[in-house]
Each structure stands twice: as structure tokens, then as C-alpha cells.
Amino acid sequence: MAKSNLPLDADRLWADIMDLAEITDPAQPYTRRSFTALFLEGRTLVAQRFAEAGLAVRMDTAGNLIGRIEGRNPSLGVIAIGSHSDTVPSGGRFDGIAGVATGLEIVRALRDGGAQLDHTLEVIDFLAEEPSEYGLSCVGSRGMSGSLDGKMLDLVEPSGEPLRDALRRVGGDPERLDAARRGDIRAFLELHIEQGVVLESQSLDIGVVSSIVxxxxxxxxxxxxxxxxxxxxxxxxxxxxxxxxxxxxxxxxxxxxxxxxxxxxxxxxxxxxxxxxxxxxxxxxxxxxxxxxxxxxxxxxxxxxxxxxxxxxxxxxxxxxxxxxxxxxxxxPPVACDPHLQAALRRAARDLGLGQTDLPSGAGHDAAFMSRICRSAMVFVPCRAGKSHAPEEWADRDAVAAGAAVILQAVKALDQSLQEAGPV
Missing domain, CATH: 3.30.70.360 (Alpha-Beta Plaits)
Structure with a gap:
């Protein structure tokens, strides 16, 4: 399948990424640090787009922004897609953001096609995936997986604010963290730029992530x-x-x-x-x-x-x-991605006519913590010269759309195969 004929709206997906990139410190693009006013402004935009797509929007007690659309058979559990909307200082427009926008566009594509999954579908913007001013990364996915403890909440940033107070300030509830822990998610999928040069150097469209450091x-x-x-x-x-x-x-x-x-x-x-x-x-x-x-x-x-x-x-x-x-x-610890989900992603890429390979991830991701509570896997898409965590970070419109299409096709397949596979 040609990239111009993918089963979703590449322009709409691209617009979400670029619109969020505009919310930045103009003196230090592209910066939207977690727990800052700019971060909250970005989340307001994300929540608005979630609601416009027909998702029910909520914040869990670990500070994760979640959009949800019920499946035909909610007892089957949840298929989740997501990443994060915060950046490193002078970061890029794609790291994390492309993964959140992918989940949103998949919801729209399913809606536009008149499709409803048997599983409930969630799109998640995890809190503070990047190392925060409190010295901790993946705050939201730690919370959702039951890996955020009191010692971590006591960490302080340079001005003296504890993480527990910052979490409360952005809409979480550190006294009720147990409520954020999930047991109903059957599969989690995350799209991310590769942050390396393998896909670009080999003219490949898709990397199916095998493991996360x-x-x-x-x-x-x-x-x-x-x-x-x-x-x-x-x-x-x-x-x-x-x-x-x-x-x-x-x-x-x-x-x-x-x-x-x-x-x-x-x-x-x-x-x-x-x-x-x-x-x-x-x-x-x-x-x-x-x-x-x-x-x-x-x-x-x-x-x-x-x-x-x-x-x-x-x-x-x-x-x-x-x-x-x-x-x-x-x-x-290092994490191996789920074989069942990897196979679904490979089949989806093959069915779409996209070149693919298996790749390990040398970067950390929310998917690693999600693997503690559910099947978890990732798709990489090429980024120019492997550049990331820098203003020059760039992925082509069609490359991101191709990765999103792979996850869309995999979600449709997993909606059936997870019922057959049974519990993890």
C-alpha cells in the first residue's frame, strides 16, 4: 500500500503534532517541561482534541491524561495506545508527541470508518516520561504500573518543591496512587521516532521494537x-x-x-x-x-x-x-517486548507493504513500565540522521503516518486475537 493511501488521515495527524509543537518556550524551542505552565497548556490542547474525537477524558491519580471510548464488550478489557507530551529542554517536536497523536488519530480513523472495537480503547498521555526536575523519569507510567513509591514522591526539585506536591498541582492525587494502578489493560502499543539511524540508513519504514534497555x-x-x-x-x-x-x-x-x-x-x-x-x-x-x-x-x-x-x-x-x-x-530493568504484539505489528507492516526490521531500543519508554502490568510493544519510525532531544529532531509526515497505520491495523487484529489468546 502506498503511503499516500494509508487507512488514516496523515494531514490531520501531522496537524496535531505541529499544533502541540507551537506550545513552547520561544527562547528555547521546543521546550515543554513537565509540571510547567507550558506543559499544562499543551495538555489542555490534548484534552480538547481527545474530547473532539469523542473520547471521555479524565486524569488518573498518577497524573496521566486518558481518553477512553468503550468497546462493544467492555469485560474484555482495554487496548491502550500512548506516549507523552512533555519534552527535554530544547527538545523536539516528535519524541513522545507523535505517539500521543497516533493514538488520537487511530480513534478518529476507526470513527470515520464506522468501526467499533470489542475491546475498550484508551489513548494515554503519560505524565513526565522525560527525566523531570525531580530527578525521576516515567512518573505517570510508574504510577499506573504500581512502581511509584513514597521515596520517589519525596524527591525535590531545585527550588524545594517535593514531587508529591507537584503531582497534586497538575491534577494527580499522591494520597490515592493505588487508584491509578491498572489490571484491566490487555495490550499497550507505543509509536516513537527511532532516535537512531538504522531505519533511515536502510531505507526501511518500520522498526518493531524487540526490547527496551x-x-x-x-x-x-x-x-x-x-x-x-x-x-x-x-x-x-x-x-x-x-x-x-x-x-x-x-x-x-x-x-x-x-x-x-x-x-x-x-x-x-x-x-x-x-x-x-x-x-x-x-x-x-x-x-x-x-x-x-x-x-x-x-x-x-x-x-x-x-x-x-x-x-x-x-x-x-x-x-x-x-x-x-x-x-x-x-x-x-531491561524489558523484552511481548511476542504476540510484535507478531501483530510485523503482520500489519507486511500487509501495508512497508519495509520493516526488528530493533532494540537504547532509550527508555513508558512501554517498559507498562510491560509490568500488560502485554507491551512499540513501533519505531525513521528520524532524520537519528537526531533526537534537540530542536533539529525531525520525522517526515509520511513516516509518522505509516507507523500510525501499522498500529491501527495491529489494533484491529488484536481486538480479535487477544480474545483467543486469553490472559497473559
Whole structure:
């Protein structure tokens, strides 16, 4: 089937993505950080489009925005489609947003064709999939899967607001999180840009995601003594940044060694490094860094953490400072996508005449947490030069529409096959 003859309205889908992209900080496109006024403005637009498509709209206690249309046989449970509408700073127009818009367009396409599923269909905009100012990602899907605990709710952003207060501020209810946990969802499907170059380089339309990496984030804090940068001799300094700088190099070195072994995909990044008091003429008295480690092999994460814990303690000793914290902020294990759903996506792509391949995901997604409570799978579509989490992030209109069409066809098939397959 030609991409110009797909069973949905590609222009309407594209308009949803572009309209949401317009809600951004003009000085920092495309930025719509979770828990901000711009994020809430974007959600108002999403909720409006949900309602216009005939969906019943609600917010669950974990802050997820949900649109729902009942099936002919609600006792069969729910097929859900979704992603997230928040972005990283100076992010893109497609990461997350394309997945939410896909779910919305599938509802419209079914309505336009006069079709009603036996299963109930939901479109979900998960809260705060991107790492938030509170140091936690996938807040909404953690809540829906029962993986958001009190310790996480106590996390605070730089100005001191706890996550539990922020959740309440955007419409959730941290005192009733159990009400967000679901047991009625039979399948969850998510469309996403690839954030890599495999599909583009091989001129393929669709990636059926085979697995999603596990992600562990670790906070390390070094405390030394702030001193005058001009009058304090080097040998008398207690420079917290010196220990932090050594640790950044240690993270890279250990990660390279584990990756070279070939026993699984492994990467690690220091993406946050804060220095206090952060003045050119003061020896740094305190440094905080956050490590993001990703792998398909949990044993590699264990070995990485052990090595960095030992070597960062030695770095603190060399710099004559104290390592006051070495803490796991979050930990999500690797996830294999559901074989039944993967097969349905492959068949749909084949029936639509689209080129496809299986791909692992090196990025985290809400689908990983949804896999804890239901069958879960993903579709990747090509993005230009693999660029993501940047203003230059781009996916072609027809590429997104092709991915949405694959999920639409799979949903129709799953509406029958899930009844035959029985419980997971």
C-alpha cells in the first residue's frame, strides 16, 4: 500500500503534532517541561482534541491524561495506545508527541470508518516520561504500573518543591496512587521516532521494537571546602570538583570496558554536574553529579555500579574530600517486548507493504513500565540522521503516518486475537 493511501488521515495527524509543537518556550524551542505552565497548556490542547474525537477524558491519580471510548464488550478489557507530551529542554517536536497523536488519530480513523472495537480503547498521555526536575523519569507510567513509591514522591526539585506536591498541582492525587494502578489493560502499543539511524540508513519504514534497555540513575555528591582560588595552595585544597572530574572519567572508562566485552549493550553518561559555589575565584566546595547507565544485561549494571562506587571513593580520597552520597535515584530493568504484539505489528507492516526490521531500543519508554502490568510493544519510525532531544529532531509526515497505520491495523487484529489468546 502506498503511503499516500494509508487507512488514516496523515494531514490531520501531522496537524496535531505541529499544533502541540507551537506550545513552547520561544527562547528555547521546543521546550515543554513537565509540571510547567507550558506543559499544562499543551495538555489542555490534548484534552480538547481527545474530547473532539469523542473520547471521555479524565486524569488518573498518577497524573496521566486518558481518553477512553468503550468497546462493544467492555469485560474484555482495554487496548491502550500512548506516549507523552512533555519534552527535554530544547527538545523536539516528535519524541513522545507523535505517539500521543497516533493514538488520537487511530480513534478518529476507526470513527470515520464506522468501526467499533470489542475491546475498550484508551489513548494515554503519560505524565513526565522525560527525566523531570525531580530527578525521576516515567512518573505517570510508574504510577499506573504500581512502581511509584513514597521515596520517589519525596524527591525535590531545585527550588524545594517535593514531587508529591507537584503531582497534586497538575491534577494527580499522591494520597490515592493505588487508584491509578491498572489490571484491566490487555495490550499497550507505543509509536516513537527511532532516535537512531538504522531505519533511515536502510531505507526501511518500520522498526518493531524487540526490547527496551534498563536504566539506572545514580547520584554522587562530593563535599570539600570552599577556599580562595588565588591564596590557597594546591596541596592544601579540598576541591570537590577534582573528585567529580575524576569520577566523570571513571564512568567513561568503566562503561567502555564493559561495552567492549560484547556481553550486551552498555552505555553510561554523566549528564548533570553542579558545582557550588560556582564562582571563578573560589575552590569548589561541593559537587553533585548524576550518572545515567543503560544496558540490555543487568549484570553489566551491577558490575558498573560496583566499579564506580569503589573508584569514586578513591577519587574522593585523592582530592581530600568526602563522598557524602552514592545513591540510586531510579532503577528500571531491561524489558523484552511481548511476542504476540510484535507478531501483530510485523503482520500489519507486511500487509501495508512497508519495509520493516526488528530493533532494540537504547532509550527508555513508558512501554517498559507498562510491560509490568500488560502485554507491551512499540513501533519505531525513521528520524532524520537519528537526531533526537534537540530542536533539529525531525520525522517526515509520511513516516509518522505509516507507523500510525501499522498500529491501527495491529489494533484491529488484536481486538480479535487477544480474545483467543486469553490472559497473559
Amino acid at each position: 534498563g536504566i539506572r540513575r545514580i547520584e554522587i555528591v562530593f563535599e570539600g571546602e570552599a577556599d580562595h582560588a588565588g591564596t590557597t595552595p594546591l596541596q592544601l585544597r579540598h576541591d570537590a570538583l577534582l573528585a567529580a572530574a575524576d569520577t566523570v572519567a571513571i564512568v567513561r572508562s568503566v562503561a567502555e570496558r564493559l561495552d567492549w566485552e560484547g556481553s550486551g549493550y552498555f552505555v553510561a553518561t554523566v549528564g548533570i554536574l553542579t558545582v557550588e559555589p560556582s564562582a571563578s575565584n573560589i575552590v569548589p566546595g561541593r559537587c553533585r553529579l548524576v550518572i545515567d547507565a543503560r544496558t540490555t544485561n543487568p549484570d553489566l549494571t551491577r558490575r558498573f555500579v560496583e566499579a564506580v562506587e569503589q573508584d569514586s571513593a578513591a577519587a574522593a580520597t585523592r582530592a581530600r574530600v568526602k563522598r557524602s552520597a552514592f545513591t540510586a535515584l531510579s532503577d528500571g
